[in-house]
Amino acid sequence: MGRVFVAGSINMDVVATAVRHPRVGETVAGDAVHYFPGGKGANQAVAAAKLGAPTTLIGRLGADAFGQQLKAFLTAQGVDLAFVADTAGTHTGTAIITVADADNTIVVVPGANALVTPEDVAVPELAKGDIAVSQFEIPLPAISAFFRRARAAGATTILNPAPAMMFGAELLDLVDVLVVNETELGFLANTELEATDDPARFIEASQSLSAGANRIICVTLGKRGVLALIDGEASMIAGRAVEVVDTTGAGDCFVGALAARLASGTPLRDALGYANAAASICVQRMGAAPSMPTAAEVVSALHG
Numbered sequence: 001m002g003r004v005f006v007a008g009s010i011n012m013d014v015v016a017t018a019v020r021h022p023r024v025g026e027t028v029a030g031d032a033v034h035y036f037p038g039g040k041g042a043n044q045a046v047a048a049a050k051l052g053a054p055t056t057l058i059g060r061l062g063a064d065a066f067g068q069q070l071k072a073f074l075t076a077q078g079v080d081l082a083f084v085a086d087t088a089g090t091h092t093g094t095a096i097i098t099v100a101d102a103d104n105t106i107v108v109v110p111g112a113n114a115l116v117t118p119e120d121v122a123v124p125e126l127a128k129g130d131i132a133v134s135q136f137e138i139p140l141p142a143i144s145a146f147f148r149r150a151r152a153a154g155a156t157t158i159l160n161p162a163p164a165m166m167f168g169a170e171l172l173d174l175v176d177v178l179v180v181n182e183t184e185l186g187f188l189a190n191t192e193l194e195a196t197d198d199p200a201r202f203i204e205a206s207q208s209l210s211a212g213a214n215r216i217i218c219v220t221l222g223k224r225g226v227l228a229l230i231d232g233e234a235s236m237i238a239g240r241a242v243e244v245v246d247t248t249g250a251g252d253c254f255v256g257a258l259a260a261r262l263a264s265g266t267p268l269r270d271a272l273g274y275a276n277a278a279a280s281i282c283v284q285r286m287g288a289a290p291s292m293p294t295a296a297e298v299v300s301a302l303h304g
Contacts, residue, residue, distance in 0.1 A: 002129035002263035004048040004256075005155075007058040007121050007146045008041015009113040009137030010074075010084065011093035012066040013248070013288055018100045030098075036287035037073045039093055039113065040135040040162065043249045047256025047278065047292040048133075049078040053263045056080040058121055058146070059138065060112040062092035067112075073289070083124055087112040093137070099286075102244045108163070113138050118145035128154030131259040135160040135252075140167055147174035156262060160255045161188065177216045177262075178209065179255050185209075185219055195221055202227050203234045218272065220254055222247075226276050230268065237272045240280040240301070249288030254279040256292065277301045 013036040022028045037046075041059050049055040057079050061067035063086050070092065074081055093113040098105045116138040122145065126132060132150035134143045134157075147157045151174055158177040161167065164187040172178075182202065186193035189205035206217040206229040217229040225239035257278035261271035278298045285291035293301075 001054070001265070002131060003054045003056065004045070004131045004133060004259045004263050005056045005058065005124055005126060005150075006041050006045040006048070006133045006256075006259075007116070007138065007142065008044065008133070008135050009039035009093050009110070010042040010057070010059050010061055010070055011039030011095045011108065011113070012036075012070060013038035013095045013097055015097045015099060015248070015287065018098060021098055021100045021103075021105055034286065036290055037070050038095055038249065038288035040137050040160065040252050042070070042074060043252035043288045043292070044133055044135070044160070044256040044259070045079045046074065046077045046289045047253045048260040048263075050292050051257055051260040051278065051295045051298065053260035054080070055260075056083060056124060058083040058116075058124060060085050060087045060116050060120070062086075062090050062112045063088050064092055066092040066094065077289070083120070085120065087115055090115065097248060099246055099248065102247065104246065104248050106248075108137065110137065116142045118142050121146035122149065126150050126153040126155045129263070130155040131158060131263045132156070133158045133160070133255060133259050135162055135255075136165055137163070140171065144171050144174065147171070158255060158259055160251065162251065164188065172209070175215060177218065177258070179218045179220065179251070179258070181220050181251060195224065199227055199234070199236065203229065207232070216268065218258070220251055220279070226254075226272055228269075228272055235269060237269070237276050240277060242280050242284055244283045246286045246291070247283050249291055250279045250283045252288065253282035253292055257298070274298060274302070
């Protein structure tokens with residue numbers, strides 16, 4: 001079995017719940033405040049670890065109380081933190097999240113995450129069959145260095161380019177599997193996309209990013225499921241109807257679950273269906289990392 005290596009962000013999520021989101025300049029009364037471990041890197045690592053994959057997280061924490069709390073949580077989830085460094089003089093990454101009517105708005109303050117370097121990702125030894133995962137909450141030079149090392153070792157690379165920002169063809173060329181939602185796909189393809197659009201629009205946008213490369217593009221579409229472009233051919237994995245409580249971390253759950261299944265040698269389409277089921281469980285719970293399901297829960301959802 002291969003291993004999962006995640007180079008990415010580690011945050012404490014401060015979550016306020018309210019009946020509705022405030023408008024600009026408006027204050028609304030909230031219902032509660034919660035503190036949840038999060039950060040896209042940590043979320044994806046927890047998802048992979050809880051689903052049975054040997055998982056290593058590469059990143060940075062501040063030398064503060066949030067950092068210590070996050071270390072304790074991640075260790076309890078089975079994530080290897082040997083390559084997570086404490087960084088003096090800065091705070092641990094923090095996300096301020098408002099949840100209202102099952103949707104969320106997020107402000108991320110990177111802190112130590114912004115200090116992850118190419119040297120940080122150069123230490124772990126990757127091998128053929130391993131899965132290297134990253135996202136856009138750490139600096140792009142570190143991601144590029146990580147994926148170059150992964151490619152040289154024969155590992156498979158998965159990029160979740162979120163939060164969306166423009167990046168060069170050099171990094172895209174290092175990506176084996178690109179996982180985006182409709183907003184991120186629209187941003188990268190320079191077109192407006194909505195989750196309700198005809199699948200043909202997502203296929204066209206995905207093809208513009210593929211540009212003939214042997215790259216798999218997965219577009220997560222919430223309750224509609226997942227559209228995957230594999231060798232230029234589109235494949236749709238149906239969504240699952242569930243009662244949504246909090247969408248925070250659902251995309252990260254999908255990425256972590258996909259990485260875990262690919263590390264175990266599962267065929268891609270089966271891995272996509274598994275990841276889709278995992279994400280459907282995640283959205284039924286509050287929080288990001290704490291809402292990630294176990295393997296037994298995913299199997300139950302698939303066969304229930």
